[in-house]
Amino acid sequence: MRTVEEHRRIVDALLPDLGAARLPLANAQGRVLAGDLVAPIDLPPFDNSAMDGYALRAADLATLPVTLPVSVDIPAGSVSPEPLAPGTAARIMTGAPTPDGTEVIVPVELTDAGVREVTIRSAPQPGVHIRRHGEDVRSGGVVLRAGTTLGPTQLAVAAALGVAEVDVVRAAEVLILSTGSELVAPGGTLGPGQIFESNAVMLAAAVRAIGGHARVLQFVPDDAAQFTAALTAALDGVDVVVTTGGVSAGAYEVVKDALTGQGVEFAKVSMQPGGPQGAGRFAGVPVVTFPGNPVSAFVSFEVFLRPVLLRAMGSAVQTRTVSRVPLAEAVDSPAGRRQFRRAVFDRAAHTVKPWGGPGSHLLSWLAGADSMLVIAENETRLEPGDPVEVWLLE
DSSP, X not given: OBOHHHHHHHHHHHSOOOOEEEEEGGGOTTOBBSSOEEOSSOBSSSOEESSSEEEEOGGGGSSSSEEEEEEXXXXXXXXXXXOOOTTOEEEEOTTOBOOTTOOEEEEGGGBOOOSSEEEEOXXXXXXXXXXXXXXXXXXXXXXXXXXXXXXXXXXXXXHHTTOOEEEEEOOOEEEEEEEOTTEEOTXXXXXXXXXXXXXXXXXXXXXXXXTOEEEEEEEEOSOHHHHHHHHHHTOTTOSEEEEESOOSSSSOOHHHHHXXXXXXXXEEBSEESOOEEEEEXXXXXXXXXXXXXXXXXXXXXXXXXXXXXXXXXXXXXXXXXXXXXXXXXXXEOOTTSEEEEEEEEETTTTEEEEOSOSOTTOHHHHHHOSEEEEEOTTOOEEOTTOEEEEEEOO
């Protein structure tokens, strides 16, 4: 029987780091930069006003209040205005370039908002409300480092620099096969002994949630020859294949029957749920096989494949948020197996409690959980107040 760490290393070794792809900003959210983003321009590209108000020289504000003629209006988007003449004010809008000689911007709220002349009642200190050329970013400087995940603010700074496309680590192409002659697509009609398929929906969503691309191959029947033919025909462009079901010790374990001796090795892992696992290569493509029960499939993805996909796609953070949290109630665990239990984390009380039983078919309880308890192989009972490892799922 393999340990969790042994099987995780086997899965990790299957998938190399993925190469780079160039994407427009609109398609780059959630992707990881493949190289440093170097600024092609300064930000701001020119001195500009941080307020709607008036550009003035400091000497003209020595005595307040003061009334001055307004020499020019400067809206945002203006070309560089003429220098500011002493003894005058320039009415200026937020973002507009400041004329040479500007030493302070007086917000309109501190004036009578005059158009031809303006009375200034009070004024800030020199330099206030002026955004200086290059004070945010200097051309040639590294703005975002390779490995940065591109969220809204990172995309915003790239756009502000005029960058239309970025080099990012390529998204993993994941093929998901749900096996079982008993499976019916949601929306269909159940016959005797049939169930609606849920694993492929769940795993495809889990892959997409971390930025991967998921393609689902449904519904592969419990026939080794048909399984092999369907898998072979779908491998083009795939980085990793994920199967669910057909890996245990029963008489109709189609995945195990088809892939044993074809480069995929099957083993029991000392964990619950998710003990039956497989990993290897088929026709040169990495293959990871999970059990068919939905909770087992989810836990298997979290433990073995999610961190590997994140690493391959360049993410610096590959694990769930992990902490030690006191238990709110007692929990039992089987000896010799690492147990992953659905849980609910009470942030106010800073405690965690198991949510539902350990059964790997209890999908509704998984849907209501926001975390997982991770109970070590040598811990068979934990009492209220005992600290336990918690993976936050949200």
